[in-house]
Amino acid sequence: MADGYYILMRHGEKYYTMEAVSVVEVVESDHLQKIPGSCEHLEGIMVHRGILLPVYVFERGERDSGSKAILYVIIMYMHERYIGIMCNEVKMFQVENARFISDKNLIKRYNYNDELIELLIDVDNKLYGLIEYNKIDRMLDENNIRRN
Known part of the structure; x- marks a missing residue:
């Protein structure tokens, strides 16, 4: 793995490493905030030290073609703070263990x-x-x- 934003994630019974590509913004908060967007759906569950947190996908803004841009939001909980990574693309690789x-x-x-x-x-x-x-x-x- 090269330098980057990598997350270990569980979706169902399978584990993945997840790379956030083209990161737009990283935000921190003491409490979990709903990140504005529409058509959100749960992409998977991120596992961090036994804490399960959702990974959301949003459509946000209009592209030149008139279609909405997809924005991935990965929400983590670390050091008693919530961290949201907003990016334009997510690469996922399945791992066995x-x-x-x-x-x-x-x-x-x-x-x-x-x-x-x-x-x-x-x-x-x-x-x-x-x-x-x-x-x-x-x-x-x-x-x-x-x-x-």
């Missing part, structure tokens, strides 16, 4: 260029590390993270 690693002692053993990894995700027995967790900033694959 995915889990968050919550063992702080294990997480602290990994870093990237002397920056501490704040979250590990095990996807199909491959580790992905996230740094600058509160900003959902960078996801790194196991080739880029190393054990201390």
Whole structure:
């Protein structure tokens, strides 16, 4: 995985990694707000540390052709704050097995260029590390993270 906005998501009984493409805006809030839009429908359920949150798709605005633009809104809950990622496209990849690693002692053993990894995700027995967790900033694959 390259740098980007990646989310681990469950839809039904299947797990996916989700990449937000062409990010329009990232918003934070202390409480969940309805993001304005029409024709919303539930795209899936995002799993974060046992908390289930919805992923919505909106049609918003008019394109030059007169058709509405599709806007994807991914809503997450991290550090007691809600984060909405609004983007123009979502790429999803199905994975067989995915889990968050919550063992702080294990997480602290990994870093990237002397920056501490704040979250590990095990996807199909491959580790992905996230740094600058509160900003959902960078996801790194196991080739880029190393054990201390």
